Amino acid sequence: MSLAFTLHTAPAVPLEADVLSPTRLAGLGATDVARMPVVYGNQRAELGDFFTISGAPDDTIHLTGDLSRIKFIGAAMAGGRLFVHGTAGMHLGATMSGGVIEVEGDAGDWVGPEMTGGRIIVRGNAGHLVGSAVRGSTSGMQGGEILVFGHAGNEIGSGMRRGLVAIGGDCGDFAGVNMLAGTIVVFGQAGWRPGAGLKRGTIVAMKPVELLPTFTFACTYHPVFLRLYLRRLRLLGLPVTEAQLTGLYQRWSGDAIELNRGEILLHQA
Numbered sequence: 001m002s003l004a005f006t007l008h009t010a011p012a013v014p015l016e017a018d019v020l021s022p023t024r025l026a027g028l029g030a031t032d033v034a035r036m037p038v039v040y041g042n043q044r045a046e047l048g049d050f051f052t053i054s055g056a057p058d059d060t061i062h063l064t065g066d067l068s069r070i071k072f073i074g075a076a077m078a079g080g081r082l083f084v085h086g087t088a089g090m091h092l093g094a095t096m097s098g099g100v101i102e103v104e105g106d107a108g109d110w111v112g113p114e115m116t117g118g119r120i121i122v123r124g125n126a127g128h129l130v131g132s133a134v135r136g137s138t139s140g141m142q143g144g145e146i147l148v149f150g151h152a153g154n155e156i157g158s159g160m161r162r163g164l165v166a167i168g169g170d171c172g173d174f175a176g177v178n179m180l181a182g183t184i185v186v187f188g189q190a191g192w193r194p195g196a197g198l199k200r201g202t203i204v205a206m207k208p209v210e211l212l213p214t215f216t217f218a219c220t221y222h223p224v225f226l227r228l229y230l231r232r233l234r235l236l237g238l239p240v241t242e243a244q245l246t247g248l249y250q251r252w253s254g255d256a257i258e259l260n261r262g263e264i265l266l267h268q269a
Helices: 030-034 224-235 242-246
Strands: 003-007 037-040 043-046 051-054 060-067 078-088 098-103 119-122 142-148 162-167 183-186 202-205 216-221 249-254 262-267
Touching: 030 051, 183 224, 224 242
Parallel strands: 003 060, 060 078, 078 098, 098 119, 119 142, 142 162, 162 183, 183 202, 202 262
Antiparallel strands: 003 051, 037 043, 216 249, 249 262
């Protein structure tokens, strides 16, 4: 039987609860878990002040309620499974290295910042800076997978070094800004200036997008590696069409103001 948390008192200000992780709560019973410390604004509090906790510890946690003001859910998670039956706040899965986080609703800004492994699935929309570096850092996501079935905000994959970010809907401006490596796939409409400062890595846009003048057309072809990525994303439930799987893509090299070794692939409908 897994641990189940049901929100009974919604926080009036952001609540930092990085203890909400299978890694942090392993081996603890419901009574001990209720006493785990959290930061409520500028005060110390306990998980039991906000959640009704039931069940027994194993490698799975269920969180239920509007958790949009609860930050750092699943932070530093190294294994197990965490389900959010509702919405999640900022910094979901920050620096996680393993396991699976699944959110039924929306998630706030900074989903999976600087994560190195594992998988995050957001069934609704996500905020800005999905899989990115935190402010003041140059290193974003370094491994793992982030799947957002809805829309996402600006600067997804900022400073990204490895891994996969897939957005089922639209995304905002500056996708892959200062990206070092990794793969971003946007099935909806991408915003302005994708790949600004791109050094290496791949950004895939399924709809037409205006590129910066520092990108150069290379060729039109069918990338074999992309077929493998798209098949996996289809198995995970994202809306991959047969035309996207088998169609042609324009390859644009850039960003010329950097190493000029990255690429943006534009699907040819």
